[in-house]
Amino acid sequence: MTAIRLLQHRAPDGTRSVILAEGDAAHFILGGITSTRALALKAIGAGVSLLDAARACPQGAPVDIAAEFAAGNLLAPIDHDDAAHLVLAGTGLTHLGSAEGRDKMHRAAAETEKQTDSMRMFLEGLEGGKPAPGTVGQQPEWFYKGDGSQLVSATDPLAMPAFAQDGGEEPELAGIYIIGEDGTPWRLGLALANEFSDHVTERHNYLWLAHSKLRQAALGAELLLGAPPEHVEGTSRLLRGGAVIWEKPFLSGEGNMSHTIANLEHHHFKYAQFRRPGDVHVHFFGTATLSFADGVQTQEGDVFEISAAPFALPLANPLTRAEDSAVAVKAL
Template sequence: MSILFETEYQGRRFVGFERPEPGKASVLHRVEDGQLAATLSEVRDPAALPDAIRSRTASVTVADADLKFLPPLLPTSTNNALVSGFMQTHASKMDGPRPSEGDVDPPKWFFKGFGSWLKLPGEPLVVPAEPKALIEEPEVVLVYANDEDGTPHYAGYTFGNDLCDIGLHRYNPAYNPYCKLCDTSISPWLHLGEPPTAVNGRTTINRDGEVAWEGSFDCGLDALYYTTGDMAENLLSTYPAVRRPGLVNYLMLGADSASFHAGFRIADGDVVDIEFTSHGVRLDNRVEFAKRSATV
């Protein structure tokens, strides 16, 4: 399956279509902020993006060490992007067999943050100073880009870690908007295909250089109770607020059990290392508890 990534090189924006390999040069194409989303609205097929961009732009070959990766399709000049997701989406958390599309009320939706809040592998994930109990949540992330008329176009999928304060949510479910106010990690690789049916991997949490907890997970579509139609398509077709022209939506499809459910508690300085083994993607991020800020 084809992928794309965006990167900064010498202060300018480029796109590549083959995942960089250590020690090897990468072929990049110069693009402007928002050009990929605009091209997507023309070709209407994520798989057609590479050829469309290659035919319109010149290429340059650069060393991998000089690349600074970006969240895929993130409009950095305008911050016109939203990160949000759905709760209790896995079949393991629900009673009964998976219903047919449209035969069930959609799951609860939450707002996670603006696109500029996304963090890449290797960057710290900052959380409030005194969380009750954090949880890592490995998830499939669907990416949609709205055209100039506000029509959403599916761009592809990537993977993320919806780190949040589940302890606060369990203390009082009405506080769920607060519990989501933690940084989110995202992979820079955008997969140009339909959402994956099977995704599996393993999470390792390291503390002071030692493994403190590890466990496996499954977050593919086959593990979900809801369909993407009952989640992403329902949200985007129902609410004009998420169809604003030029807006990019990062929609997180939910996670199954994780370290919290096994009795583990993430601490300040822990490194959460999530490997989506089935897709060769890794998210490794240090968790940092913020200091309380004085108000004026």
């Protein structure tokens, strides 16, 4: 099946455009469109799919997306003119992981009289995360990451705050949404993502999960259109000095999850404040694969590389640390 994607491009002179990529060869600029969000609103207004709206645009110049990626000319596949109207959030404990890992979790649950909250939430998701169509399933773990100011492209640095104890990758899929004028959430497609968290802070105390998630996040350059794939298999790598120091496959897609995507969407958009017309939402669906879980300690200068079919382009984000900036609250 041909993978159809939208990409946002910015030329060296600052001119923005949107690219339609169908398969491996047919990549061209869409005439008259400067953002994915504008195209999505146009599709909603016309009552057509995002793909149909894209195909209805005049066909512009052909584009070599691999060359534009290498040149750093591809943006994140979605953004908003006002960063405050783009919401980054996500759900965790949503992926099954390996059969061995699941077996260990079940044995631990059976042998331990008192389960951890994480274990209870995971098992509740296994039991009720895939409800029958038209019914509501178990609500997942949920977290907030920030607004659009924290979203970076596939090649931009991911910056740890000066106070962070860790900066670690989370290779996963993210759903991309826009809210219509009547408050209806519309899924535009999926993007490959690095959700990026502070796992040392989270490990210290699970109640610090909220602190560990208030970090930047990166999206791959491509917005995958159409029905979400049932199975996605990718590779997550950590490079140091140009050499791979850790590498592991990861699985995603609904067939590898304990929740349906529809269930995760329901439990995010059931809140009225997340259905504000015109807003954009990037929602991270979770992962089961972390270098941190294998005892890897990241360093400034490391590069997180994440790739997965049917996405043609990877993410390659270097790790940096932000400068310390003292915060002083003043009485007014």
